[in-house]
Amino acid sequence: MILEALLLTSIKRLNGERSSSAIFHILKGKRSIQTIQDIHMYRLTEFYYSAKDIRKADFNKEMQKLLRQNLIKKTDVEPKIATYLLTELGNEWLGKNIGSSSIHYFNGLTYANTSLKFYSRLVLLIQTFTNTSLNNYSFLPIVNDPETERWVKKIYSSSVYQPREILNQLYEELKKLFLYFTDEEAHLFIDRLTGFDQYGLSLDQLANKYGKSYLEVQLLITAMTQNMLQVVITNKKRFPFLTFIAADLQTENTLLTNSALITNRLLQKGHDIPAIAQIRKLKYNTIYDHIVEIAIHDRTFPIEKYVNKETQQSIMQAIQQTKSYMLKDIKENINHEVSYFEIRLVLSLIKNTTHSGDKRDK
Amino acid sequence: MINKRILRENLQKHFGYSAFRTGQEEIILDVMKGKDVLGILPTGSGKSICYQLPAKLLEGVTIVVSPLISLMVDQVRQLKASHFKKVAAINSFISRSERNHIYKNIHYYKLVYVSPEILQQDRLQRLLKELHVSLFVIDEAHCISQWGHEFRPDYLRLASTIELLNNPPILALTATATLQVQSDIVKTLGRKEFARHVHPMDKDNITFSVQQVVDENEKLQVITPLLNKYRVPTIIYFSSREATEKVSEQLKSNTEARIAFYHGGMDQYDRVTIQQQFMNDQLDVICCTSAFGMGINKSNIRLIIHFHMPPNLESFIQEVGRGGRDGDTCVSLLLSSPGDIYIPQSMIQGELPTNNQIEYTFHQLEKLVIANQSLPTDNIEIENYFQLSEIQWRFLLFQFEKRGIIKRRAIYFEPVKWKTAQEEIIKLRNQRSGLKEKNLTEILRWTEEKSCLRKRLYSAFQNTVKSPLFQCCSNCDFQWSQWNPPQTNIEKKGMDDTWKTKLRKLLLIEAPDETI
Ligand SMILES: Nc1ncnc2c1ncn2[C@@H]1O[C@H](COP(=O)(O)OP(=O)(O)O)[C@@H](O)[C@H]1O
Ligand SMILES: [Mg+2]
Ligand SMILES: [Zn+2]
Numbered sequence: 001m002i003l004e005a006l007l008l009t010s011i012k013r014l015n016g017e018r019s020s021s022a023i024f025h026i027l028k029g030k031r032s033i034q035t036i037q038d039i040h041m042y043r044l045t046e047f048y049y050s051a052k053d054i055r056k057a058d059f060n061k062e063m064q065k066l067l068r069q070n071l072i073k074k075t076d077v078e079p080k081i082a083t084y085l086l087t088e089l090g091n092e093w094l095g096k097n098i099g100s101s102s103i104h105y106f107n108g109l110t111y112a113n114t115s116l117k118f119y120s121r122l123v124l125l126i127q128t129f130t131n132t133s134l135n136n137y138s139f140l141p142i143v144n145d146p147e148t149e150r151w152v153k154k155i156y157s158s159s160v161y162q163p164r165e166i167l168n169q170l171y172e173e174l175k176k177l178f179l180y181f182t183d184e185e186a187h188l189f190i191d192r193l194t195g196f197d198q199y200g201l202s203l204d205q206l207a208n209k210y211g212k213s214y215l216e217v218q219l220l221i222t223a224m225t226q227n228m229l230q231v232v233i234t235n236k237k238r239f240p241f242l243t244f245i246a247a248d249l250q251t252e253n254t255l256l257t258n259s260a261l262i263t264n265r266l267l268q269k270g271h272d273i274p275a276i277a278q279i280r281k282l283k284y285n286t287i288y289d290h291i292v293e294i295a296i297h298d299r300t301f302p303i304e305k306y307v308n309k310e311t312q313q314s315i316m317q318a319i320q321q322t323k324s325y326m327l328k329d330i331k332e333n334i335n336h337e338v339s340y341f342e343i344r345l346v347l348s349l350i351k352n353t354t355h356s357g358d359k360r361d362k
Numbered sequence: 363m364i365n366k367r368i369l370r371e372n373l374q375k376h377f378g379y380s381a382f383r384t385g386q387e388e389i390i391l392d393v394m395k396g397k398d399v400l401g402i403l404p405t406g407s408g409k410s411i412c413y414q415l416p417a418k419l420l421e422g423v424t425i426v427v428s429p430l431i432s433l434m435v436d437q438v439r440q441l442k443a444s445h446f447k448k449v450a451a452i453n454s455f456i457s458r459s460e461r462n463h464i465y466k467n468i469h470y471y472k473l474v475y476v477s478p479e480i481l482q483q484d485r486l487q488r489l490l491k492e493l494h495v496s497l498f499v500i501d502e503a504h505c506i507s508q509w510g511h512e513f514r515p516d517y518l519r520l521a522s523t524i525e526l527l528n529n530p531p532i533l534a535l536t537a538t539a540t541l542q543v544q545s546d547i548v549k550t551l552g553r554k555e556f557a558r559h560v561h562p563m564d565k566d567n568i569t570f571s572v573q574q575v576v577d578e579n580e581k582l583q584v585i586t587p588l589l590n591k592y593r594v595p596t597i598i599y600f601s602s603r604e605a606t607e608k609v610s611e612q613l614k615s616n617t618e619a620r621i622a623f624y625h626g627g628m629d630q631y632d633r634v635t636i637q638q639q640f641m642n643d644q645l646d647v648i649c650c651t652s653a654f655g656m657g658i659n660k661s662n663i664r665l666i667i668h669f670h671m672p673p674n675l676e677s678f679i680q681e682v683g684r685g686g687r688d689g690d691t692c693v694s695l696l697l698s699s700p701g702d703i704y705i706p707q708s709m710i711q712g713e714l715p716t717n718n719q720i721e722y723t724f725h726q727l728e729k730l731v732i733a734n735q736s737l738p739t740d741n742i743e744i745e746n747y748f749q750l751s752e753i754q755w756r757f758l759l760f761q762f763e764k765r766g767i768i769k770r771r772a773i774y775f776e777p778v779k780w781k782t783a784q785e786e787i788i789k790l791r792n793q794r795s796g797l798k799e800k801n802l803t804e805i806l807r808w809t810e811e812k813s814c815l816r817k818r819l820y821s822a823f824q825n826t827v828k829s830p831l832f833q834c835c836s837n838c839d840f841q842w843s844q845w846n847p848p849q850t851n852i853e854k855k856g857m858d859d860t861w862k863t864k865l866r867k868l869l870l871i872e873a874p875d876e877t878i
Pocket of ligand 2: 409410501
């Protein structure tokens with residue numbers, strides 16, 4: 001169901017204006033201006049990079065299935081490119097099922113990368129500490145990622161944490177965390193975890209056990225992990241240990257210059273630009289620089305506050321047309337009421353999405 | 363001076379084993395004396411210890427050339443898990459940053475696994491040249507032989523690499539013992555005298571059974587009741603990934619057994635998961651390609667079924683050798699149907715370039731010469747340009763380099779030389795495919811054997827065959843009704859637990875008082 005809901009929602013929001021491969025690229029997290037523009041324009045940022053392993057053939061099969069079930073229909077605006085709209089039945093289906101479909105867990109643009117790391121750490125931590133607390137030191141790590149292995153090893157050897165304490169703490173926090181999910185989801189997630197003398201289930205086994213497809217299981221675990229991270233980060237006090245696991249995965253903000261950092265704090269306290277300029281006795285332009293800097297580093301930065309949707313869209317279009325990131329080129333191709341500040345903010349959006357995409361290759 | 367007592371103490375200390383297994387001690391003693399050694403021991407007999415223990419004891423670093431990346435990764439992880447920390451694996455699959463990390467710390471390691479392809483890299487060669495290499499190991503050394511399983515040109519370049527590393531002592535290990543392979547190994551490595559330790563490979567606790575059926579459907583009908591009757595650790599081998607998935611589905615719906623498939627195309631996490639579940643008796647049956655099992659050392663595998671036959675008897679012996687390592691009974695069942703030969707046959711044909719392809723490649727090379735160009739830099743471009751698969755191109759490239767037709771990316775044109783080269787390469791190609799065909803016919807003949815399967819199977823490799831411990835084979839005495847191996851106990855634990863209880867048990871938290 002999560003898969004259908006994901007596809008139908010995307011189709012609905014794209015409103016027949018983009019081809020089905022645009023959806024495919026969004027789910028796969030393609031790093032192209034077109035895709036980045038699409039997710040911002042059509043409010044699909046949360047689904048970005050939600051199914052990184054999906055194969056084109058499987059994707060097409062799913063689309064065919066929706067067609068057969070009469071949930072979507074082809075538009076005939078441009079015969080060469082397949083674009084789709086929801087049918088009435090499709091709308092009805094979505095209305096009935098979207099609430100229970102778990103797609104609201106997705107938070108792809110913000111958490112896709114970090115949640116992968118977070119998941120690896122959690123899994124390996126549990127395997128390591130359940131085994132070592134029972135004095136079993138020769139087990140095969142389930143996660144084969146040197147960076148994660150080094151991280152767990154560091155925690156393990158820094159005898160600050162006793163294995164039993166860590167397990168207890170994890171238990172307390174995970175118990176609370178799973179309350180944010182349905183019972184079935186909690187079961188499924190826990191079934192995949194590996195402990196002492198008990199290896200977790202493979203995706204295929206989970207699919208069998210829960211009567212879902214392989215792809216759905218994958219999506220669900222991805223969505224759950226992204227949501228977990230979101231919950232943990234917004235409730236740091238309730239989840240101190242999980243926050244610790246996630247902490248250095250979110251380091252980007254500390255890259256800010258000192259001055260920008262101060263501006264950032266003021267922004268978060270609710271001051272606007274004129275107020276900050278006054279408080280700090282700085283020129284507007286300097287504050288603009290800070291804000292652009294913050295936007296580049298913080299993927300959750302609420303850019304809408306400073307550039308409205310239509311302006312964002314026209315800037316994106318200018319970028320497309322000029323095929324250029326040069327401020328001057330863009331400015332020349334756009335309504336002159338649009339400011340450099342606005343252009344730079346939109347550019348920061350592109351940069352930081354592609355930038356965060358780059359990092360996952362490592 | 364190294365003596366047996368010291369070796370045994372160190373075996374205990376570093377690996378926790380109280381005694382050597384057959385063959386290990388003799389090989390290690392010779393290695394420690396600095397001799398060049400050829401060790402031929404059956405699969406699962408513990409060949410790795412033959413270099414892992416010396417690596418611990420010798421000064422400097424031990425280099426191990428290993429053909430399969432998954433095997434390499436498994437070994438390194440197992441070593442690390444058992445406290446041999448100064449070990450690394452370098453192959454094309456580790457990330458650049460990981461590789462840099464290893465290169466920077468290369469002095470730290472006592473044992474370095476490499477793929478033959480990576481070993482040809484300049485940067486690694488330069489680094490290794492500066493080290494003191496105390497032992498150079500070639501694991502699965504049959505790959506050296508032109509007549510080995512897979513054609514890996516870089517194996518044939520090992521001799522010059524060894525020279526570059528100041529001629530350290532060599533240890534070549536394999537489970538494949540034909541005289542042809544042995545002499546190939548010795549010849550290719552270019553050393554005069556090898557201390558040879560060859561041990562018989564027949565397993566007296568394995569019972570061989572071959573059953574002729576009409577088609578795959580009947581194969582399923584044979585296997586299904588067996589899985590229902592015997593709940594024992596079982597491996598079923600297939601020749602394709604798709605088949606492992608398809609048949610495991612079918613068996614799942616018709617039996618009670620806990621079944622999963624395994625092949626090289628699966629996600630890493632799931633591969634480890636499935637493998638470890640099997641090790642841990644959480645699974646009864648693995649439907650897999652030959653990718654499964656190399657790194658596996660489960661001791662109580664009782665049933666090995668070949669749904670498809672392997673391409674030669676050696677692979678068959680290797681795969682069957684994974685059964686019954688604890689010395690207890692194990693049955694091998696090979697299911698044979700009339701069409702079975704076509705898959706391996708087409709695989710053999712696909713691995714080598716056809717005569718037409720060879721001619722076309724020469725033609726395309728000439729075109730590059732005329733246009734005054736060198737080779738495309740990218741492998742995909744190359745494969746497109748010559749219309750070759752990767753493995754076909756590797757085969758040809760080696761031949762071209764060997765004959766001075768290609769050096770680095772440059773092409774050296776000499777009409778007369780090229781003409782003979784083309785003839786020679788075509789001849790070689792025909793020889794090789796002929797040999798593979800012959801191997802295939804050999805295993806096919808074996809499945810049609812009327813007298814003792816055991817004797818016939820091993821007679822190509824050794825003179826004497828031990829008498830069987832249990833039933834011998836389906837031509838002598840084997841009957842399923844007489845086979846009663848111990849069954850796996852399954853505790854149905856935690857079936858109706860709430861997720862909270864599951865989580866609690868997973869994290870080893872004591873049950874709170876009130877729920878008792
Ligand atoms: N002396 C020994 N005593 C007990 N177990 C051993 C000994 N030597 C090796 N083993 C075990 O035998 C298994 C197979 O070893 P491996 O080196 O992978 O075999 P091979 O390479 O010959 O197929 C491993 O689990 C290894 O730990
Ligand atoms: Mg081995
Ligand atoms: Zn017999």
